[in-house]
Amino acid sequence: MSTIQEKNFTQDLLTKLDDIIVDFVAPNAARIDREREFPRENITELGREGFLGLIIPQQLGGLEAPLSLYKETVIRLAQACASTALVYVQHMSAVSILLYGKENDYIKNILSNIGKGQCLTTIALSEAGSGCYFFLPVSQVNETDKGLRLKTNKIMVTSAGEADVYVINSKATFAKNSMQSNFFAVASEYNGIEVGGKWEGMGLRGNQSAPLTIDTYLNKQMLIGEEGEGFKITREALLPMGQIGISAVNIGIAKAIYNESVNYVKKRFYTHINTNLSDFQSIQQMIGEIKVLCDQAETALNVFVQRMENKEVDMVSTLEVKVMACQTVLQVAELGLKVCGGHAYSANTPIERYIRDSMAGTVMGPTPDVLKELIGKIVLDVPTQL
Structure with a gap:
């Protein structure tokens, strides 16, 4: 594909995405948040236009789009509805794992259905015993006469009860530690899988x-792939894809706070002193700081994605992008609350939802604190015990 063709391909997809956001994602966002409703209509429309198969090779029915387009898709979705963006990111994280098994006819069929927009998938990895180290399972699969027995409880599974396929991890049959792990693709209606509870989170x-x-x-x-190579798949596929996705969600939320803050400040007028809110120097400085923070985080993510596409990425930069994005959105949320005051605190405005959604990255594994610890160990040559 020539450079011109690539640009046209990207622009055509982004135009379709913007249409979906205007027609479905943005209008549905407040209701989804208020009623804690799964964004089914949004996901259906994304599937109809091929976005569920965005990174799947064309020979398997996907769009085979670059990671830069994935990043931009998530940012734009998150600006309108962060819940939809997170569902999409967890789906794409699962797809990145499934691609390791694309030579397997069973997995190939799943990928084909995803490319057709007929299959939503998600990762089911976290366990109470592993916490934010979701990529290091505690449960272990055992070989029996009836097949591979897996007994475990997964927690915080995005799209639970809504996804068509779960990508589940466990320690391999021969594992001596959690790094010797497996990934399995399991249909949601498969016997022995039950969903418990309903999501009652503060945000998303x-x-x-x-x-x-x-x-x-x-x-x-x-x-998926060979037995015991789960950590390799995590390092090469899941972690980079997840880091891009969650970082993009947080940057999208930050940009939504910025846009809402700017619009509010421009419109807010104080009649008794005949002055607009935008005339206050302190407000100008805070808006300027929000703009700088958003641009810094997005630039860092763009550089990381470009390095990934050039296969030049290292582990430290892989871990850094989410830390920067999570720290940025928290700073932006605090500034947005100061700038907009009671307007931002009211549940009748979208910025209140953005501020609640901004907190999720802090608790979503691997958390920024864990990532900073791992970065410190790498640069100090301290062995990591897994």
């Missing part, structure tokens, strides 16, 4: 995170 209210109780026998065809 539509993502339907809930626990999964799993007690089932898996077929070996459900195994």
Whole structure:
């Protein structure tokens, strides 16, 4: 594909995305948040236009788009509805894992259905015993006469009860530690998988995170890649894809706060002193700071994505992008609250939702504190115990 063709391809997709956002994602956002409703209509429209198969190779029915387009898709979705953006990111994270099993006919069929917009998937990885180290499972699959027995409880599974396929991890049959792990692709209606509870979070209210109780026998065809190479898949596919996605969600939220703050400040007028809010120097400085913070985080993410596309990325930069994005959105949320005052504190305005949504990155594993610890160990040559 020539450079001109690539630009036209990207622009055509972004135009379709913007149409979906204007027609569905933005109008649905307040209701999804208020009623804690899963963004089914939004996901259906994204699937109809091929976005669920964005990074899947064309020979498998996907769009085979670059990571830069994935990043931009998530940012734009998050500016309108962060719940929809998170559901999409967890789907794409699962797709990045599934691509390791694309030679397997069972996995290939799943990927084909995703490319057709007929399959939503998600990752089901976190366990109470692993917490924010979701990529290091505690549960272990055991080989029996009936197949591979897996008994575990997964927590905080985005799209629980809504996804068509779960990508589940466990320690391998021979594992001596959590790094020797497996990924499995399991249909949601498969026997022995039950969804418990309903998501009642402070923010991202539509993502339907809930626990999964799993007690089932898996077929070996459900195994993604080779047995025991789960940590390799995590390092090469899941972690980079997840870091891009969650960083983009937070940057999208930050940009939404910025846009709402600017619009509010421009319109707010004080009759008794015949002055607009935008005339206050302190307000100008805070708006300027929000702009700088948003641009810094987005630039850092753009550089990381470009390095990934050039296969030049290292582990430190992989970990850094989410830290920067999470710290940025928290700073922006605080400034937005100061700038907009009671307007931002009211549940009748979208900025209140953005501020609640901004808190999620702090608790979503691997958390910024854990990432900073891992970065410190890498640069100090301190061995990591896993």
